Amino acid sequence: MTRTYTPWILLTVALALAAVYLFPLYWMYVTSLKTGSEMFANPPTFWPNNANFGIYPEVWARRAMPTYLWNSVLIAGGVTAITVVLGTGCAYVLARYRNHWIDVGLFFVLMLQVLPASVMITPLFVGFNQVGLLNYPRTAVVLAAAAKAMPFFVVLVRATFMSVPRELEEAALVDGNSRVGAFFFIVLPLARNGILVCAILTFMSAFGEYIYSKSIIQSPSLQPASVGLSGFLGPNSTDWSSIMAYSAIYVTPILVAFVILQRRIVSGLTSGALK
Amino acid sequence: MTAQIEMRDIQKHYGSFHALKGISLTIDKGSFVALVGPSGCGKSTLLRSIAGLETITSGTLQIAGKTMTGVPPRHRDIAMVFQSYALYPHMTVEENLTYSLRLHGVGKADARQKAAEVAATTGLTSLLGRYPRQLSGGQRQRVAMGRAIIRNPKAFLFDEPLSNLDASLRVQMRKEIRALHDRLGATSVYVTHDQIEAMTMADWVVVMRDGLIEQQGRPLDLYDKPVNRFVAGFIGSPAMNFLPGHIAETGNAVMLADGAGTLPLDRGLQPGREVIVGVRPEHLDVVGDAATFHLEIGVVESTGSATYLTSPDGNFQLVQSERTSLASGDRIGLRIDPTKIHLFDPQSGIAL
Numbered sequence: 001m002t003r004t005y006t007p008w009i010l011l012t013v014a015l016a017l018a019a020v021y022l023f024p025l026y027w028m029y030v031t032s033l034k035t036g037s038e039m040f041a042n043p044p045t046f047w048p049n050n051a052n053f054g055i056y057p058e059v060w061a062r063r064a065m066p067t068y069l070w071n072s073v074l075i076a077g078g079v080t081a082i083t084v085v086l087g088t089g090c091a092y093v094l095a096r097y098r099n100h101w102i103d104v105g106l107f108f109v110l111m112l113q114v115l116p117a118s119v120m121i122t123p124l125f126v127g128f129n130q131v132g133l134l135n136y137p138r139t140a141v142v143l144a145a146a147a148k149a150m151p152f153f154v155v156l157v158r159a160t161f162m163s164v165p166r167e168l169e170e171a172a173l174v175d176g177n178s179r180v181g182a183f184f185f186i187v188l189p190l191a192r193n194g195i196l197v198c199a200i201l202t203f204m205s206a207f208g209e210y211i212y213s214k215s216i217i218q219s220p221s222l223q224p225a226s227v228g229l230s231g232f233l234g235p236n237s238t239d240w241s242s243i244m245a246y247s248a249i250y251v252t253p254i255l256v257a258f259v260i261l262q263r264r265i266v267s268g269l270t271s272g273a274l275k
Numbered sequence: 276m277t278a279q280i281e282m283r284d285i286q287k288h289y290g291s292f293h294a295l296k297g298i299s300l301t302i303d304k305g306s307f308v309a310l311v312g313p314s315g316c317g318k319s320t321l322l323r324s325i326a327g328l329e330t331i332t333s334g335t336l337q338i339a340g341k342t343m344t345g346v347p348p349r350h351r352d353i354a355m356v357f358q359s360y361a362l363y364p365h366m367t368v369e370e371n372l373t374y375s376l377r378l379h380g381v382g383k384a385d386a387r388q389k390a391a392e393v394a395a396t397t398g399l400t401s402l403l404g405r406y407p408r409q410l411s412g413g414q415r416q417r418v419a420m421g422r423a424i425i426r427n428p429k430a431f432l433f434d435e436p437l438s439n440l441d442a443s444l445r446v447q448m449r450k451e452i453r454a455l456h457d458r459l460g461a462t463s464v465y466v467t468h469d470q471i472e473a474m475t476m477a478d479w480v481v482v483m484r485d486g487l488i489e490q491q492g493r494p495l496d497l498y499d500k501p502v503n504r505f506v507a508g509f510i511g512s513p514a515m516n517f518l519p520g521h522i523a524e525t526g527n528a529v530m531l532a533d534g535a536g537t538l539p540l541d542r543g544l545q546p547g548r549e550v551i552v553g554v555r556p557e558h559l560d561v562v563g564d565a566a567t568f569h570l571e572i573g574v575v576e577s578t579g580s581a582t583y584l585t586s587p588d589g590n591f592q593l594v595q596s597e598r599t600s601l602a603s604g605d606r607i608g609l610r611i612d613p614t615k616i617h618l619f620d621p622q623s624g625i626a627l
Contacts, residue, residue, distance in 0.1 A: 171361035173348040175375035
């Protein structure tokens, strides 16, 4: 009897948890469409009475969202590019060589993952100031955020490389390829899915990067959307529907991308993309 | 016969581990050489050193007269078949076959033509468009073979290529590989831990242990005249039986320990000397009165064509080709042809 009911119980629990998790998202979209008084109505309304879709173009223009979003894309793109190029090479080396020093290296890579951005920002800020990087604030943020994203990427991609059998590389060497050729034409195509998935995840998390941007970038014209959002939160600001509209515009592209790529991401993370 | 692969005092260290301890071996052009030994004996390391996948610590390796020190695998002109087949999963069978040709700058049309020829000889013609994951184990094995033979290398290296196949397919592939070798007139080096594969396929068998060559020679020479106890126990299935004993007063017989009996010898040795007697299970005859020693039976196993009799402690086995009514607990009298008795020194294990 328990066997037949267990899946249903688990499903109910999963749905309940999903609802708890997704409710704020729903609330964000709904609130963005409500008027000021309806927003604080008690009991709350779960669907806006007269939805005001005009808020989106209004917020888009008033808050200079194209600039913010473009900065976000630029920073996230830079972080992803650096992480993928450097991280892939690093992950490959960590996957292929087995000795004491590799273990030490891996330990330090994981250690970097432990350090929170809010702790790292002060020394980074001082350091960047010393070398004059603060004059190129977006570059500085890209470097800082790439360093933050790197450990996660390296550890995941290393696992992908480890699932590519060494013998395939050796077969390529015997067949007439060089070490570098074997990496680019045999190993890389086989690890492609895993690398792609990790790159997407890196891009998505860099797209929402806040701490480094907030601290390093002073000029609003160079700030990403995450920092732009915090501009709403003044001592007197109560313009919740604008905040929600801004958030919705900011989050929706990522959500759509995730939904579209969702199958690939899940399969890329779980299977080794081999066999 | 000219030497195709020539090895002189090859040493290989992995950190503190001494994997190859001075291997000298000459592989003649056109021969089929099997490297055989228990796991960890260095046979795979030796093969990978020939391929250039491992760098040797010292010694010289020549392929077709050229010294290979520092030469990367791609310039050695050898082909290798891996235990896991190592087919490129993202390429079709045809692309797998032609990969080395394409790397060597062979034109597309020529490569296709060659792939078709190889596919015909290996029975892959209908599978050229498939991916490795869509093939059975035996088919993958053929693709791996085809990939090796497509470009006429100086030597074929096989690294336990049949160990992932089921028993019946293995026997079939054994014959096919040997036939392919003969047809191509190739030079082959074949690594296996299965002495039956080595015995049946190779012209020349090299038995290795702990990074050293214990003995090399023609398969039947190894069977008939093992130089030491290790080779004697490794070659032949079921394995040779070993019994402790000492030479009798007369000098031409062995008294077995525990009073199990006496074995007459065809040669004379120093009386009283401790020896290990080696007798192959298939060389023992069950006889009544003419028995020279006796044995209690523990287990009787019959395969139909042969009957395997094992002593209660499991240390002694014999094979009878006739059916027998013997049962567990029976005591039988045994005799062996004196010319088929092997004697080994108890300490060094060297044949006497």
